[in-house]
Amino acid sequence: MRPLFVAALLATPAFAQDVVLPAAITAEGIPAIPAALAAQIRPYLEYRSAQFQDWDPQSRAMLVTTRFGGAAQVHRVSAPGSDRAQLSFEGEPIASARFSPDGKTILVTKDVGGGEFFQLYTLAEGRLTLLTDGKSRNTGATWSRDGRRVGYTSTRRNGADGDLWLIDPADPKSDRMVAQMQGGGWSFADFHPDGKTALVSKRSSIERSDLYAIDLASGRLTPLTPANATASYQNARYAPDGTIYVTSDVNSDVQRLGTLDARRGFRPLGTATPKWDVEDFDLAPDASFIAAVSNEAGSSVLRLIAPATGAVLGTAKLPAGVITGLKVAPWGSIGFSLASATSPADAWSLDPNSLATTRWTMSETGGLDASKNREPELITVKSFDGLPVSGFLYSPDPARFPGKRPLIIDIHGGPESQTRPGYLGRTNYLINEKGIAVFYPNVRGSSGYGKRFAGLDNGPSKREDSVKDIGAFLDALTARPDIDATRVAETGGSYGGYMCYATAIKYGDRLKGAICARPISNFVTLLENTESYRRELRRVEYGDERVPAQRAKLMAISPLTHVKDIKIPLVVVTGSNDPRVKPSESIQMVDAVRAGGGQAWHLIAANEGHGYQKKENQDYEFLTRLVFWDRTLLK
Structure with a gap:
C-alpha cells in the first residue's frame, strides 16, 4: 500500500x-x-499562514504565499477578507513572488527538494516559465523601475562565486552577466531611477557588508562605503532624486536609518530607536515618508519617518509580534506580514494618512x-x-x-x-x-x-x-x-x-x-x-x-x-x-x-x-x- x-x-x-x-x-x-x-x-x-509578497499595481490586490495543499503557493487577495485565489500549482513551495512595476508580469523563485538552488520563473495562467539555467543558484531578483530588467546573482559560472546578471523576463535570450565577482555574498539592492546604475551589496559577515554603485553597461563598480571598515550597510534604497537611504551600524552598536553618499559617508536620521536595530524599511514612491520597522526586545514596531528630518510621523497600533516583508505600494499603502503568539503570520496593510491597520487574511488554525x-x-x-x-x-x-x-x-x-x-x-x-x-x-x-x-x-x-x-x-x-x-x-x-x-x-x-x-x-x-x-x-x-x-x-x-x-x-x-x-x-x-x-x-x-x-x-x-x-x- x-x-x-x-x-x-x-x-x-x-x-x-x-x-x-x-x-x-x-x-x-x-x-x-x-x-x-x-x-x-x-x-x-x-494551521496555515499567509506571507505578504507584493502589491498588484493594476488592481491594488495583494500577492501572498500560503498553503492549501502540501506546499506554499502564490495567491491573489483582491480585498481585505476576500478569498485567496490560487495562481501557482507546484509540488514544491514558492519561495518568493514579485510583480513587475507595471503589474503585467509575476516573477517567482523556486527550488527543488529544499536544495536552495533557486531558479527564476515567470508565472502566468498557472504555469511557470524558466528564465535561468535550471542548475545554478540564482537569488536576489530585483526589478528595475521601468520593469524591463531584473538584476540577480547567479553561481552558474563556477558554482561558488555570485556573479551579477541582468535579464529582461519578456526576452529570456537577453540574459547576460554584468560583472564577474568573487565570493558568494553579492546581491542587487535597487536600481537608480535613471536605469543606468544600480546598488549592489557585498556581505562578508553579520558584522560587515559593503555597498557599491554598478554601471549596468560596463559592469564597473564604484565603492560607496569605506574600504576595510568593520560596519554593515543594509536595505539600501534609492529615492526618486537619487538619494540613497540605508541602515548601518557605523559608529553605533545597532542598525540606524540614514542616508549615504561616497563623499560624506553615512548620516543617521534622528529616529526614536537608539537602543534597537532598524531591521527593515521602505520608501514611499513620492518620498513623502519612510516606513521603518525596528526590533525592540524581539517585537516589531512600525513607524512612519520623515525622510528629510527623521522625525516620527506616527506609529502603527498592532498586536505584539514580528513584522516581515514590508513594502509600500505605488499609491502609498504599506503591506507586510505579522505573526504573534495568538495568530500565525497573516497579511496586513497600514494607511499612512490615518495610521489605520487592516488585516487582509485570516489564516486558519485548525x-x-x-x-x-x-x-x-x-x-x-x-x-x-x-x-x-x-x-x-x-x-x-x-x-x-x-x-x-x-x-x-x-x-x-x-x-x-x-x-x-x-x-x-x-x-x-x-x-x-x-x-x-x-x-x-x-x-x-x-x-x-x-x-x-x-x-x-x-x-x-x-x-x-x-x-x-x-x-x-x-x-x-x-x-x-x-x-x-x-x-x-x-x-x-x-x-x-x-x-x-x-x-x-x-x-x-x-x-x-x-x-x-x-x-x-x-x-x-x-x-x-x-x-x-x-x-x-x-x-x-x-x-x-x-x-x-x-x-x-x-x-x-x-x-x-x-x-x-x-x-x-x-x-x-x-x-x-x-x-x-x-x-x-x-x-x-x-x-x-x-x-x-x-x-x-x-x-x-x-x-x-x-x-x-x-x-x-x-x-x-x-x-x-x-x-x-x-x-x-x-x-
Whole structure:
C-alpha cells in the first residue's frame, strides 16, 4: 500500500493502527506511531499562514504565499477578507513572488527538494516559465523601475562565486552577466531611477557588508562605503532624486536609518530607536515618508519617518509580534506580514494618512481558538561572565496544569538569528495539551541585541561561551517553582543543532533527551562540505579549517570529538538535500552514538533540505517528536 498522508489516514481509523511513513521519509530506529495520536493532535497540524509578497499595481490586490495543499503557493487577495485565489500549482513551495512595476508580469523563485538552488520563473495562467539555467543558484531578483530588467546573482559560472546578471523576463535570450565577482555574498539592492546604475551589496559577515554603485553597461563598480571598515550597510534604497537611504551600524552598536553618499559617508536620521536595530524599511514612491520597522526586545514596531528630518510621523497600533516583508505600494499603502503568539503570520496593510491597520487574511488554525495561546514571558539572566542573556518562556495555563511542569529548551540556529515572540504552530500542542513549558533562549551571538553581542561567539575560541549561556538559563529556570528540574529536555536546529549536541555533552546529567535537527557535528567537515558559495561566510563566523591552529581548535570543540560524553537519548532530523549542513554531518554522529551503545533515532527526508517544508513531512516529524518526548521527558 502506498504511504498515506496523516490526514488521509485519519479518515479510515478502522483499517490502520499506525501512521504510515510519508513516501520520502526514512525512520531509523523510530517506533511505530499510533494513528490515535495523530487523530488526537490533528487540529494543531492544520494551521496555515499567509506571507505578504507584493502589491498588484493594476488592481491594488495583494500577492501572498500560503498553503492549501502540501506546499506554499502564490495567491491573489483582491480585498481585505476576500478569498485567496490560487495562481501557482507546484509540488514544491514558492519561495518568493514579485510583480513587475507595471503589474503585467509575476516573477517567482523556486527550488527543488529544499536544495536552495533557486531558479527564476515567470508565472502566468498557472504555469511557470524558466528564465535561468535550471542548475545554478540564482537569488536576489530585483526589478528595475521601468520593469524591463531584473538584476540577480547567479553561481552558474563556477558554482561558488555570485556573479551579477541582468535579464529582461519578456526576452529570456537577453540574459547576460554584468560583472564577474568573487565570493558568494553579492546581491542587487535597487536600481537608480535613471536605469543606468544600480546598488549592489557585498556581505562578508553579520558584522560587515559593503555597498557599491554598478554601471549596468560596463559592469564597473564604484565603492560607496569605506574600504576595510568593520560596519554593515543594509536595505539600501534609492529615492526618486537619487538619494540613497540605508541602515548601518557605523559608529553605533545597532542598525540606524540614514542616508549615504561616497563623499560624506553615512548620516543617521534622528529616529526614536537608539537602543534597537532598524531591521527593515521602505520608501514611499513620492518620498513623502519612510516606513521603518525596528526590533525592540524581539517585537516589531512600525513607524512612519520623515525622510528629510527623521522625525516620527506616527506609529502603527498592532498586536505584539514580528513584522516581515514590508513594502509600500505605488499609491502609498504599506503591506507586510505579522505573526504573534495568538495568530500565525497573516497579511496586513497600514494607511499612512490615518495610521489605520487592516488585516487582509485570516489564516486558519485548525479550528482552535488561537487567542487562548499563552503570551511568552521575557526571562533575563546573567551568564558565567556577567553578560545579560535573555529568552522567551511559554508556560502552560497554571489553572489547568498546576505545580512544577516539564521543560523543553529550544535553541535557534544561525547563530546570527533571534527567537522572537511569534506563532508556535504545532508546538502549541506541547504547551496547551501536554502542559510542557517551552523556553527559547537567545544566547550570545544572536542578532537583535547589537553588533557587539552578535560577535561574542565568533571564532573557535569563543564558541563554547554560548553553550555556557545555556547553563546559566538551566540554573535560573530549574530554580523556578513552576519548573520540574528533574524533567528537562532540549532541541535545536542547524547551528542550534550544534548547540543541542554541545548542551547534551556539557549538561547531559540535567537532561532527559535531545532532538537535534540538521545539526553540525564537526566544524571541520561542515566547512569542508558545505556548498562552496557559503564557505567563506561560515569561516568568518566559525573559524578557518585551513589554518592548523584553528583547525585543531575546531576539532576540539566539535561534538563528534566528545561523542562518548553523550549519555541521553537522541533524535536526529536530516534533509537529504541540505546544502548548508550536509547529511553526512548527521550520519557520522548517529553512527558514532550507536557505536558507543547510545540511542539515536534518525529521521531522514529524501525530498527536503535545511528544514522540512512539505506538510506531510512536517507532520510526521512532529509526531516523532511527541513519541520521543512521551518516552523520555514525560515518562
